[in-house]
Every structure is written in structure tokens, then in C-alpha cells.
Amino acid sequence: MNSDSKNILAKYISEQAVDYVFNLLDKESLRLKIVKDRKSKYGDFKYHTAGRDIITVNHNLSKDQFLFTLLHEIAHKMAFEKYGRFIKPHGDEWKYTFYQLLIPAYKGGYFQDEVCSYLSKIPFKRLKSSVQGDPRLYRLLHPSEDGSHLTLSELQRGNVFVFNARRYELIKHLRTYSLCRDTERGQLYKVHQLAEIQKEL
Numbered sequence: 001m002n003s004d005s006k007n008i009l010a011k012y013i014s015e016q017a018v019d020y021v022f023n024l025l026d027k028e029s030l031r032l033k034i035v036k037d038r039k040s041k042y043g044d045f046k047y048h049t050a051g052r053d054i055i056t057v058n059h060n061l062s063k064d065q066f067l068f069t070l071l072h073e074i075a076h077k078m079a080f081e082k083y084g085r086f087i088k089p090h091g092d093e094w095k096y097t098f099y100q101l102l103i104p105a106y107k108g109g110y111f112q113d114e115v116c117s118y119l120s121k122i123p124f125k126r127l128k129s130s131v132q133g134d135p136r137l138y139r140l141l142h143p144s145e146d147g148s149h150l151t152l153s154e155l156q157r158g159n160v161f162v163f164n165a166r167r168y169e170l171i172k173h174l175r176t177y178s179l180c181r182d183t184e185r186g187q188l189y190k191v192h193q194l195a196e197i198q199k200e201l
Contacts, residue, residue, distance in 0.1 A: 013067045017110035034059045043069040045076040064111045065141040071101045090129035099124035115140045135193050153193035161197040
């Protein structure tokens with residue numbers, strides 16, 4: 001990687017994080033490919049027996065989400081190298097490795113302040129393989145430009161909201177889903193807590 005690579009990185013992550021990420025990619029002999037949006041994933045790591053291993057990351061992520069995803073994928077490479085290729089992809093070995101990569105990032109202020117503060121309080125065993133498993137972190141990494149985005153996880157019992165053009169009442173939050181009642185039909189549904197909704201006043 002060269003200075004041109006640093007300039008490209010600076011478009012996708014905070015300026016403070018560029019040297020940190022650049023050095024990690026170089027040290028681990030990783031090739032970074034920035035790709036078009038994929039609905040099923042933000043990034044991935046591909047192990048190659050010959051040549052450089054490849055990490056791909058979607059181009060349209062926020063800077064915090066891009067950095068978080070990139071460190072997630074670098075951790076796969078480092079965990080495989082240290083513990084062997086037959087470990088669980090998101091087992092304790094990966095979690096610990098990812099956690100160690102996040103420490104300099106949140107201590108160095110490479111994320112927004114709120115993200116740094118939140119990450120500093122998460123024990124490594126509570127790290128999720130996907131940010132969808134952590135509604136609070138998901139919201140922090142996916143800020144809306146106008147602050148209008150609201151997720152179901154932010155509502156309280158009894159709140160009424162609109163989702164997919166239908167009106168619901170929140171009955172209770174479960175683990176990653178919430179139990180909701182269709183106010184017109186009276187039927188109960190489970191809706192993911194990260195679903196973007198419109199709250200009725």
C-alpha cells in the first residue's frame with residue numbers, strides 16, 4: 001500500500017484512523033477492495049492460499065460503520081493466523097482479537113465520541129458477530145443525516161407506530177424482536193427492533 005491508498009482510505013474512515021488501518025492492512029498483507037452495496041452484508045474476508053488475502057467493504061457505509069466493519073474483517077485474518085483456520089468464525093478467539101483492535105480505535109478517538117464511549121463499556125464476550133444484534137450500537141453506527149430515523153427499539157410499551165403502511169401498538173420488547181399488535185386486525189406480530197418506524201404522537 002502507498003500514499004494513494006491512504007488518500008483513498010481517508011474518504012471512508014476518519015482522518016485519525018488512516019495510519020492505524022493502513023499499518024494493520026500492510027502488516028497482515030491484506031488487500032482491501034471497496035465494493036458496491038450488498039444487502040446481505042457490509043464486508044467479508046476471503047482467505048487465499050496464494051497471494052494476499054482480500055477484505056471487501058461496502059462503499060456506502062458511514063465512516064464509523066466502515067471502520068467498524070473493516071476492523072471486524074481484519075480480526076478474522078488475525079484470529080485465523082494465531083489460532084488456526086478451524087476456529088469458529090465468530091467464536092471467543094475472534095471476539096478477543098476484534099476487541100484488541102477496537103481498543104486503540106476508541107481510545108484514539110477514531111470513531112465519533114458516542115461510539116467510542118459505548119465501545120469502551122462492552123466486554124469482549126458481548127461483542128456481536130453483526131451490529132444488528134446490538135440495537136444501541138446499530139443506531140450509533142447508522143446515524144440519519146436529519147435525525148429523523150427512529151427504530152422500534154426506541155419505543156416504550158403502549159406506543160403506537162406505523163411500519164410498512166400499517167399501524168401497530170408495541171406490547172413488549174423481546175430479545176431482538178418486539179411483540180406488536182396490529183391495531184386494525186388485532187393480530188400479534190414479531191417485528192425486529194431495528195426496523196425503522198414512524199411514531200404516532
